[in-house]
Amino acid sequence: MGTINCKICSSSTELLLIGDSEYHTCSNCGFISLSEGFYPEFEDARERYLLHNNSIENAGYVAMLENFISSCVEPFVAEGSRVLDFGSGPQPVLAELMRRRGWDVDIYDIHFAPERSYENKSYDIITSTEVFEHLVEPKDVMRKLVGLLNVGGMLAIMTSFHPKDPEIFRNWRYRMDSTHLCFFARRTMVHMAQIFRLDVLLMDDKNLSVLKSQGNPKV
């Protein structure tokens, strides 16, 4: 047990104990991370992802992704845009829905599409839905994704913003998923945008962020 520096802003964190689990909370940027000792094994996490019924036949799941596309992607896409879906999952449903719109979509997923399709490429839009909460080092991933953006390119991220109140956080179902390692507040995303010199194009109070590259990021 011990405190660590925040994985996003490097401020010192405070320990939050919930049941048998241990979290590090950052009062500076609002980021919360599960202690590394509580991470699931790589294979166990993969098995758990396979249990999700996230197929193209799942109408609720498709509606959620269609909403993401229409609010976070479509308004910002030009004809011929190149898209990467980062963390495309066991069944790349979002990629399929975007391809149906005629966009040129690559996918990557550490478990299910590990071939580095993005190598030597750059993108106008990178989407990442329900992925950031699973990352061990979100800032490193963010750096990598920003480096793959064209000038003026966009990053559209969906991850649920945590409730600020520790008591509500304690009972939050999203926290209880054993594969969720990172929890962002809206202001954590604003902080990340500042670190990587991104403009905030869109951010809601629930789970959506669209960030735009200002130019040539050298971070």
Ligand SMILES: [Zn+2]
């Ligand atoms: Zn922080």
